Amino acid sequence: MRLRRLYLATPFQGGARLALAREAGQHLTRVLRMQGGDELNVFDGAGREHRARIASARGATVEIDVGEAVRPVPESPLAITLAQGVSRSERMDFAIQKATELGVARIVPLLTRRSVVRLDAAQAAHRLQHWRGVAIGACEQCGRATLPEITLPQPLEDYLAGEARAGAARLRLVLLPGAATGPATLEPPPGALELLIGPEGGLEDEEAELVQRSGYRALRLGPRILRTETAAAAAIAALQARFGDLG
Numbered sequence: 001m002r003l004r005r006l007y008l009a010t011p012f013q014g015g016a017r018l019a020l021a022r023e024a025g026q027h028l029t030r031v032l033r034m035q036g037g038d039e040l041n042v043f044d045g046a047g048r049e050h051r052a053r054i055a056s057a058r059g060a061t062v063e064i065d066v067g068e069a070v071r072p073v074p075e076s077p078l079a080i081t082l083a084q085g086v087s088r089s090e091r092m093d094f095a096i097q098k099a100t101e102l103g104v105a106r107i108v109p110l111l112t113r114r115s116v117v118r119l120d121a122a123q124a125a126h127r128l129q130h131w132r133g134v135a136i137g138a139c140e141q142c143g144r145a146t147l148p149e150i151t152l153p154q155p156l157e158d159y160l161a162g163e164a165r166a167g168a169a170r171l172r173l174v175l176l177p178g179a180a181t182g183p184a185t186l187e188p189p190p191g192a193l194e195l196l197i198g199p200e201g202g203l204e205d206e207e208a209e210l211v212q213r214s215g216y217r218a219l220r221l222g223p224r225i226l227r228t229e230t231a232a233a234a235a236i237a238a239l240q241a242r243f244g245d246l247g
Helices: 022-031 089-101 121-142 158-168 205-214 226-242
Strands: 002-008 018-019 039-043 049-058 059-071 080-085 107-109 169-176 191-195 217-219
Touching: 002 022, 002 121, 002 205, 022 049, 022 059, 039 059, 039 226, 080 089, 080 226, 089 107, 089 121, 089 226, 107 121, 107 158, 169 205, 169 226, 205 217
Parallel strands: 002 039, 080 107, 080 191, 169 191, 169 217
Antiparallel strands: 018 059, 039 049, 049 059
């Protein structure tokens, strides 16, 4: 039987007894129905994973004994940044969850002209914490010990300007329904890979032109128009199958 996995935000090391935060304790005892003596794996989100055993469990008050280190699931050799147009809550959650499961290294939420979600600074910070929780849950499920980086939402124009200043060697792709190029025609990326996807309704024509002038190559995924959250998962899977670890 596969061991349960738990993300721990607090530092830990082998041989230590650790009192879990109340939320983590509740998750183990009330959601996962675990009890004293049960075994699990714990990971820190930065690539470290250890065996552990529940030493005591009294409601949400849980202590674990951290055991030996284990080799985590390897990260994909293809470092993908997903620049995703912000969509409605459940759609954005789906895109982040599936991107995490498929091995994306970085997620940048983008605010575009057709984004139906408008966020002030406080709302953006709250949404970021929520999205990080979605990614943590996906990592616990899929076996990853490294959390993808998720940034604060930012306007499309600001993001493009920042990427231009960074000047890193990478293959930059933007999903556009009318593009002539599909994943099968791509050459192996020189380094990292960046995938930009619009929100519900896609990018406006002026935005699509700006993205392409900024060095992004237009890409399509077959003859059908996909929802934004479906497009993210489908494109990432296709790219991982061609250049990453889904081959």
